[in-house]
Amino acid sequence: MGDLLIRNxxxxxxxxxxxxxxxxxxxxxxxxxxxxxxxxxKPPQNNAAGTLSALDALREIMMPHSEEEAALFAEIxxxxxxxxxxxxxRPLEDFE
Known part of the structure; x- marks a missing residue:
């Protein structure tokens, strides 16, 4: 087993x-x-306001929730x- 030192x-x-x-x-x-x-x-608790952190919110939005969603996400x-x-x-547009 390891040791842990906690200061202050x-x-x-x-x-x-x-x-x-x-x-x-x-x-x-x-x-x-x-x-x-x-x-x-214990499972991690959300912020005191009951909201997810920005990372957790993005993960919730971006991660597929089923195999069907995962396949659709991969196709897109x-x-x-x-x-x-x-x-x-491709040629650049002429901005002049």
């Missing part, structure tokens, strides 16, 4: 952790490990790529 813990937080560990009959290290383990088992992307490749070498 406020005194009040350290005291709360010590008290919590004592109540649970564990060492400080065991208590913090238990707290971290519990936190990692192939069409876009083909169109993009067909535009190479």
């Amino acid at each position: 813990i406020p005194d009040a937080m350290r005291q709360s952790l010590d008290e919590r560990a004592e109540r649970a009959g564990r060492s400080l290290s065991e208590e913090v490990t238990a707290i971290l383990g519990d936190a990692l088992q 992307m192939e069409e876009i790529e083909a169109k993009r490749k067909s535009d190479f070498g």
Whole structure:
């Protein structure tokens, strides 16, 4: 197992952790490990306002939700790529 060093813990937080560990009959290290383990088992929560982060919102919009959507998305992307490749070498418009 690895070690983890956490610096600059406020005194009040350290005291709360010590008290919590004592109540649970564990060492400080065991208590913090238990707290971290519990936190990692819970699903991530949205922002306080109940909204998704920008990355999560884009992921929700852009990621296909079914195999049918995934196939349609792949087809559209192939069409876009083909169109993009067909535009190479075209003459530039005269802007004068």
